[in-house]
Amino acid sequence: MDTTFLKKLITTSLGRKSLMAVTGLLLGAFMLIHLGENLLLLKGETAYNGWVEFLLSNPVTPLLEFGLLLLFVVHITAGVWVRVEDFLNSPRGYEARRWQGGRTIGSATMLYTAAAILVYLLYHMLTFRFVDHSMGFYQMVTGAFRSPVFTSIYVAGSAALALHLSHGMQSAFQTLGLNHPKYTPLIKAGGWLVALAMLGFALISLYFLFNMDLKAAEAGFQVIIIR
Amino acid sequence: MKQNKQFNVTVRVWRQAGPGEPGKMVSYKVGDISPDMSFLEMLDVLNDDLLKKGEEPIAVESDCREGICGCCGLVINGDVHGPDEHSTVCQLHMRRFKDGDVITVEPWRSKSFPAIKDLVVDRSALDRIMQAGGFVSVNAGAAPDANSVPVDRDRAEAAMDAAACIGCGACVAACPNGAAMLFTGAKISQLALLPQGAPERAARALNMVEAMDREGFGNCTNEYECEAVCPKEIKVSNIARMNREFLLANLFSKR
Ligand code: HEM
Ligand code: SF4
Numbered sequence: 255m256d257t258t259f260l261k262k263l264i265t266t267s268l269g270r271k272s273l274m275a276v277t278g279l280l281l282g283a284f285m286l287i288h289l290g291e292n293l294l295l296l297k298g299e300t301a302y303n304g305w306v307e308f309l310l311s312n313p314v315t316p317l318l319e320f321g322l323l324l325l326f327v328v329h330i331t332a333g334v335w336v337r338v339e340d341f342l343n344s345p346r347g348y349e350a351r352r353w354q355g356g357r358t359i360g361s362a363t364m365l366y367t368a369a370a371i372l373v374y375l376l377y378h379m380l381t382f383r384f385v386d387h388s389m390g391f392y393q394m395v396t397g398a399f400r401s402p403v404f405t406s407i408y409v410a411g412s413a414a415l416a417l418h419l420s421h422g423m424q425s426a427f428q429t430l431g432l433n434h435p436k437y438t439p440l441i442k443a444g445g446w447l448v449a450l451a452m453l454g455f456a457l458i459s460l461y462f463l464f465n466m467d468l469k470a471a472e473a474g475f476q477v478i479i480i481r
Numbered sequence: 482m483k484q485n486k487q488f489n490v491t492v493r494v495w496r497q498a499g500p501g502e503p504g505k506m507v508s509y510k511v512g513d514i515s516p517d518m519s520f521l522e523m524l525d526v527l528n529d530d531l532l533k534k535g536e537e538p539i540a541v542e543s544d545c546r547e548g549i550c551g552c553c554g555l556v557i558n559g560d561v562h563g564p565d566e567h568s569t570v571c572q573l574h575m576r577r578f579k580d581g582d583v584i585t586v587e588p589w590r591s592k593s594f595p596a597i598k599d600l601v602v603d604r605s606a607l608d609r610i611m612q613a614g615g616f617v618s619v620n621a622g623a624a625p626d627a628n629s630v631p632v633d634r635d636r637a638e639a640a641m642d643a644a645a646c647i648g649c650g651a652c653v654a655a656c657p658n659g660a661a662m663l664f665t666g667a668k669i670s671q672l673a674l675l676p677q678g679a680p681e682r683a684a685r686a687l688n689m690v691e692a693m694d695r696e697g698f699g700n701c702t703n704e705y706e707c708e709a710v711c712p713k714e715i716k717v718s719n720i721a722r723m724n725r726e727f728l729l730a731n732l733f734s735k736r
């Protein structure tokens with residue numbers, strides 16, 4: 255069996271970049287699904303806990319979880335590898351050097367946002383995944399969000415994720431060779447939408463921090479409109 | 482006319498005696514500059530002065546002086562190829578500067594372009610990428626009739642756009658990662674788009690990308706700084722095409 259083509263995914267620059275891009279896109283898709291799951295928190299305890307029970311009782315879940323872990327490991331390994339090489343190759347010693355308008359805040363901060371997301375991810379795992387769940391999932395999550403420190407970390411983490419994806423989403427398509435005047439504007443707009451959606455995680459935690467009541471807010475809104 | 486008044490500038494130039502030698506920035510005053518001079522002519526005047534004084538002239542590369550050979554790569558005041566957009570240094574004119582300006586002039590400082598002397602660097606890494614597959618192997622014989630190989634007009638245009646690359650290396654100099662993907666993307670694209678390039682298409686993509694890696698160029702993270710400086714306005718869609726060519730060749734070719 256000839257496995258050269260598989261080796262090339264690791265031994266060549268474009269191979270490593272495409273591993274990073276594919277895993278990045280899949281992680282992005284997962285994050286959208288995860289946001290959907292979290293929106294159930296707003297629906298209430300029964301809806302949220304019902305979904306979590308379903309996941310936990312499902313034999314496929316551990317497999318999916320392992321797949322997710324694999325995505326993170328490959329993404330982080332390929333991404334950090336690419337970036338370390340780039341750091342070693344980056345031009346040095348310029349007395350004066352100006353960027354000419356190609357870079358964005360998102361692209362220039364990829365490594366920093368990556369580190370922030372990693373911290374956010376580990377914190378998330380330590381506080382929600384590897385803990386005692388006996389109080390019930392809804393109680394655990396909404397209770398945690400009532401802490402300003404906890405929610406601040408969530409807000410910062412989501413912002414980092416949004417910035418990472420503001421460059422990352424369209425970048426991944428370019429890496430995989432998909433760039434055409436017909437659809438690249440759509441990809442760029444879509445990438446921004448996904449990036450902005452990540453702020454949803456921050457909004458959900460803020461919602462519980464301030465103990466907002468959707469029904470009351472809705473009623474208040476209607477009063478304003480009617481007046 | 483005020484425009485034609487002669488003026489003086491100070492240039493701060495990178496001086497380095499040879500490969501591996503320590504270098505430093507040295508300031509020179511250059512007087513009686515006409516706004517119509519090109520930047521290279523201004524350096525010629527400075528070098529004349531240095532020769533008259535018995536000093537070593539500044540080594541700087543140029544050839545065509547009409548923006549088509551790609552020799553004259555310099556970083557001027559932090560801008561790759563100087564302050565004009567999509568231009569070469571030989572096409573930059575002193576009217577872009579004013580009396581009393583201090584102008585910083587540096588060579589390309591990329592790891593894969595080792596220093597030779599002063600402002601001259603060794604860009605042969607780009608040649609070695611070309612040697613790995615940037616050509617078509619044709620049997621010698623009578624030239625075929627021009628219209629015997631039909632080419633779609635849009636493809637011909639796209640191939641011509643890619644073929645405009647002059648191999649100056651500005652994309653490498655501009656890249657935060659020191660990557661040569663715009664150059665390699667253009668060189669792979671110009672042949673991938675045409676029927677004449679088809680027989681060697683897969684091998685070309687694989688070989689040229691691997692040659693690029695061997696030369697130690699960085700990895701593209703799609704910063705698009707290259708596209709912003711390229712004097713020939715090569716588009717990053719050529720990088721996407723290279724990625725596509727490489728990934729498809731890796732999956733579907735026999736090699
Ligand atoms: C849910 C979390 C994450 C998502 C959705 C995500 C998504 C992406 C995407 C789409 C890209 C662009 C790929 C390309 O340019 O082809 C990317 C790049 C990258 N990611 Fe992530 N990522 C996530 C988490 C992380 C983490 C935790 C790290 C590392 C600790 C990381 C490190 C990187 C690096 C180093 C790059 C390359 C930077 C660059 O191209 O400039 N990512 N990511
Ligand atoms: S792609 Fe543009 S910047 Fe790069 S070598 Fe070719 S002409 Fe120069």
Ligand code: FES
Nearest residue numbers: 546550551553571
């Ligand atoms: S000298 Fe030929 S491009 Fe400037």
